[in-house]
Amino acid sequence: MNLPSVTIAKGGIERILSGHVWIYRTDLAAIPTAEPGAIVRVIDRKKRYWGQALYSDKSQIALRLLTRETRLFDRAFLAERIAAAEAFRKQVVEGAQAYRMVASEGDQLPSLIIDRYGDCFVLQTLSQGMENLKHPVVEILQEQFSPRCVLERNDVAVRELEGLPEQKGVLAGESTSEVVVVENGVRFSVDLLGGQKTGGFLDQRENRAAAKKYARGRLLDCFTYTGGFALTLARHCESVVAVDSSGEALALARRNQELNAISNVGFQEANCFDFLKAADQAGQRFDAVVLDPPPFARHKSNVASALRGYKELNLRALKMLNPGGYLITCSCSYHVSEADLLDAIAGAALDAHRTVSVVERRMQSRDHPILLTVPETHYLKCLILRVL
Numbered sequence: 001m002n003l004p005s006v007t008i009a010k011g012g013i014e015r016i017l018s019g020h021v022w023i024y025r026t027d028l029a030a031i032p033t034a035e036p037g038a039i040v041r042v043i044d045r046k047k048r049y050w051g052q053a054l055y056s057d058k059s060q061i062a063l064r065l066l067t068r069e070t071r072l073f074d075r076a077f078l079a080e081r082i083a084a085a086e087a088f089r090k091q092v093v094e095g096a097q098a099y100r101m102v103a104s105e106g107d108q109l110p111s112l113i114i115d116r117y118g119d120c121f122v123l124q125t126l127s128q129g130m131e132n133l134k135h136p137v138v139e140i141l142q143e144q145f146s147p148r149c150v151l152e153r154n155d156v157a158v159r160e161l162e163g164l165p166e167q168k169g170v171l172a173g174e175s176t177s178e179v180v181v182v183e184n185g186v187r188f189s190v191d192l193l194g195g196q197k198t199g200g201f202l203d204q205r206e207n208r209a210a211a212k213k214y215a216r217g218r219l220l221d222c223f224t225y226t227g228g229f230a231l232t233l234a235r236h237c238e239s240v241v242a243v244d245s246s247g248e249a250l251a252l253a254r255r256n257q258e259l260n261a262i263s264n265v266g267f268q269e270a271n272c273f274d275f276l277k278a279a280d281q282a283g284q285r286f287d288a289v290v291l292d293p294p295p296f297a298r299h300k301s302n303v304a305s306a307l308r309g310y311k312e313l314n315l316r317a318l319k320m321l322n323p324g325g326y327l328i329t330c331s332c333s334y335h336v337s338e339a340d341l342l343d344a345i346a347g348a349a350l351d352a353h354r355t356v357s358v359v360e361r362r363m364q365s366r367d368h369p370i371l372l373t374v375p376e377t378h379y380l381k382c383l384i385l386r387v388l
Contacts (some may be wrong), residue, residue, distance in 0.1 A: 001072055005041045006055055006063060012042075016050050016065065019373025021105055023053070023063035023145035032057070036163070037126075039066065039073055039130035054110065054129025055128045058163040064110035064127060078133065079140045081109050086144070092366040097181040098190065099367040100202050106369030106377050110172070112137065115198040115309075117179045117190055119148040122198040123171075126154075128162050138171050149173035153198045168193055180259065184209045186231050187259040189252060196249075201228060203364040204292065207382045208232040210362060212382060214326040217287030222272040222316075227253035228291045229264050229328070237288070240265040242274050276316035289317040297333040306336055307344045315348035318356065320388065326359070327385040334379040341381050360384040 012027035102114035111127035215233035230242035296306035364380035
């Protein structure tokens with residue numbers, strides 16, 4: 001195996017033995033001489049082999065483990081991993097046209113994300129090593145899937161930690177930005193180059209489907225973005241009020257509304273905290289409320305303030321729910337655990353003088369796999385609660 005070697009210290013060995021795939025710079029035994037982004041052999045001071053990894057000379061995550069096998073991680077190995085990821089999706093996406101086909105560590109391809117929207121693929125290469133593999137990835141996608149287009153959405157701040165520029169654009173095929181996909185029987189127009197993430201929030205697909213069982217009467221959808229929950233649940237409700245602070249997102253939401261000829265949804269541009277406070281003071285009541293906010297705790301130091309935000313948000317919602325009503329409430333903050341979220345909502349329920357039962361405890365869709373030994377892969381919590 002003609003690869004440069006990186007030597008790890010005891011802490012790095014312990015990380016690997018614990019099942020994690022990240023090795024921090026502080027767990028290296030010596031300063032590597034490998035080129036930035038190289039695939040390297042991981043060894044210890046006794047020259048024992050521990051696997052192959054992507055090396056970064058900038059990030060605090062110095063090594064991202066690709067495999068413990070001795071077989072060389074080459075283009076064929078990469079192609080097999082991508083094919084295996086797609087094979088798993090055929091089992092779990094249940095006919096969805098848009099889904100996460102490769103979910104980084106969850107598919108043993110750390111720092112690589114590939115989202116599929118019909119015959120268009122959008123990728124993110126979030127480390128130096130995966131950036132070096134970007135063109136082989138595009139070639140493999142062309143060989144295996146004959147896509148209409150392959151785009152990159154590398155306009156994300158995390159690339160700065162790797163010394164990489166933010167960029168987006170077409171890597172292969174047509175110059176396509178907008179595509180229309182069907183999810184849970186609803187048509188959605190997705191802006192692949194201008195939307196958030198890679199164009200849509202694919203991790204909530206199964207939660208939107210599950211929420212249909214509890215949608216009824218008058219529904220409030222906060223942080224609606226492009227109407228994912230609102231339009232999925234509209235046919236089960238008398239009326240829907242959908243709120244978001246982004247006028248651009250709401251323009252696409254109304255476009256999605258037109259695509260589906262749905263007439264019982266009203267979109268409002270407003271800060272959701274302000275809207276909830278005003279609606280509560282005005283005496284508005286709902287039979288179901290959806291809360292799907294952006295992450296409140298991007299860093300561990302933000303957890304306390306995030307929990308205050310989750311408590312306030314859920315307190316407002318619980319006060320406006322009719323007896324027997326349902327609250328579908330979410331957190332995509334990795335640093336806020338499900339236990340933390342439940343505790344915050346329990347405090348909100350007490351302050352609102354409401355008795356609340358847990359109907360379902362859910363997570364991200366199955367095309368976003370969770371590795372038991374990599375807790376960072378479990379970030380989305382979705383709770384379906386009932387007010388008694």
